[in-house]
Amino acid sequence: MARAAVPGRLGDRLRWSVAEVTGRHVESPTAVTLTLDVPGWPGHLPGQHVDVRLTAEDGYSTQRSYSIASAQDGTRLALTVQRIPDGEVSPYLVDELVQGDRLELRGPVGGWFVWRPEQQEPVLLVAGGSGLVPLMCMIRARHAAGSRVPFRLIHSLRSPREQLYGPEVRRGSPGLDVARIYTREAPAGVERPAGRITxxxxxxxxxxxxxxxxxxxxxxxxxxxxxxAYLVLLGHAPERVRTERFGGSGSQEDSQGRGALRRRLQGRPCRP
Incomplete structure (x- = not known):
């Protein structure tokens, strides 16, 4: 059984730490999971995220927030990053960051959108696209803790090509039920036609x-x-529906100049 995650003091979580990339795994044509080693990592709760900062040699710096994908495991953690077209940070992390490169992390961040292994009520996870990432952290933490709390996951995604954590989710675990909703292209043999969640x-x-x-x-x-809104209309208590959202291309990701980071770094690791 994994040890309980106990996030550190606020001052520790607001301090920037240097993380080294120790592995990368391609999840889909547009997403990778980066495994990081963060000395002194204070631990995290399932559902939290980190701020990632990249700095070029000329001093140019930019940062973004990414959900943690892995259950607590000492000083190691994993981030799954989806490439955003014309984005500034995500293309660099997905396409150019390699094992041995370094970046800066600050966190963990967040205290509302979290699941704790001691919770006993049934859990419903509803993900849209890469919104699966923090929910996968909850699934992994449940497995690591040996919890028998029943989980149900509904994952809405455009097509089978965009599936994240495919083999791991397919294997599942006792008490975990998984349903996929394809919005644009459904695989052969699937009863439900492609369309948005209802x-x-x-x-x-x-x-x-x-x-x-x-x-x-x-x-x-x-x-x-x-x-x-659907969940509340169906009778779920609003205070029991916790939400986390993110913007898309054209908002935070490219607001500081498309390609600026890639040009400055010139394919080299960031300077911590």
């Missing part, structure tokens, strides 16, 4: 409201707002 999907694959599950919804803003 209240019927949440009824079919989720928990009844009278089970009083704790619900976590993560994904793009539009997806999160719609899914959360």
């Amino acid at each position: 209240p019927e999907d949440l009824v079919r694959h989720g928990w009844p409201p009278d089970f009083e599950p704790l619900v976590y919804v993560c994904g793009p803003t539009g997806f999160v707002e719609k899914a959360a």
Whole structure:
């Protein structure tokens, strides 16, 4: 059984630490998981995220936030990054960062959108695209803790090519049920035609409201707002529906100049 994650003091979590890339795994044509070693890492709770800062030799610096994908494991943690077209940071992390490179981390961050192994109520996870990342951290933490709390995951994604953690999710674990909703291209043999998530999907694959599950919804803003509204209309208590959202291309990712980071770093590791 993994030890309980006990995040450090606030001052420690707000301090920048140097992390070294110890591995990378291609999840899909547009996403990779980076394994990092962070000496002095204070631990994290499932659902938290970190700030990542990259600095070029000329002093140019930029930062973004990424959810933690791995359960607590000493000084190691994993981030899954989805490449955003015309983005500034994600293309560098996905396409150019290699084993031995370094970057700076600050965290863990967040205290509301978290799951703790001592919680006993059923859990419903609703993910849109790469919103699966912090929810996968919860799934892994549940497995590491030997928890028998029943989990249900509903993952909405465009096509089978964008599946994250495919083999691991398919293997699953006792008490974990997984349903996939394909919005643009469904694989052969799937009964449900491609289309966006509906209240019927949440009824079919989720928990009844009278089970009083704790619900976590993560994904793009539009997806999160719609899914959360459906859940409340179906009778789930609003205070039991926790949400985490992220923007897309055209917002935070490219606001500081497309390609600026790549030009300055010229394919070299960042300077911590």
